[in-house]
Amino acid sequence: DAGVIQSPRHEVTEMGQEVTLRCKPISGHDYLFWYRQTMMRGLELLIYFNNNVPIDDSGMPEDRFSAKMPNASFSTLKIQPSEPRDSAVYFCASSPRTDSNQPQHFGDGTRLSIL
């Protein structure tokens, strides 16, 4: 079975540019999560969706960050304009539901470097 697929795996761009990260969740999973991982702050939840609807975006750091889920098989996380402090590994995860026993299935992440 295909897992969560993220693209690109690596992105290097200059400060001020728009960055779009993409995620395809596992088919049939109703929940999709976007995380950011850094050495300083660890793994932080940015936003999560249920059935394509954003439920909690309290972790989104600034208005420069936005996320969409136009359908059940695709989500994007956009940063515009990007800044060097946005450099991190961004993970997408999906889950069939979020009762306490359900694991989240993570993609392999996008390593983002803003110069």
Place this chain on the structure above:
Amino acid sequence: TQLLEQSPQFLSIQEGENLTVYCNSSSVFSSLQWYRQEPGEGPVLLVTVVTGGEVKKLKRLTFQFGDARKDSSLHITAAQPGDTGLYLCAGARRNKLSFGAGTTVTVRA
């Protein structure tokens, strides 16, 4: 500030030794999950503990959930180089997971 505090931050041991990683919080969680992450990959679930006082064993790994559902531990017996990785605990509350900062475990051959 992290909702979940993991200790130690780093652990380097010789193959065959035992190790314990701790995950502590002042908050109560409905469950606690342990993940392992290898370089260049996303975290992968090892186990979920749900009931206070619960103990789960996964081969050489033993997971314990505190009676008050605020803390947990992971114990590895006779560690092997393949156990090397970043171990993350995550507490579940209100549909969300809060992750600890992680413990980097290195097992030397």
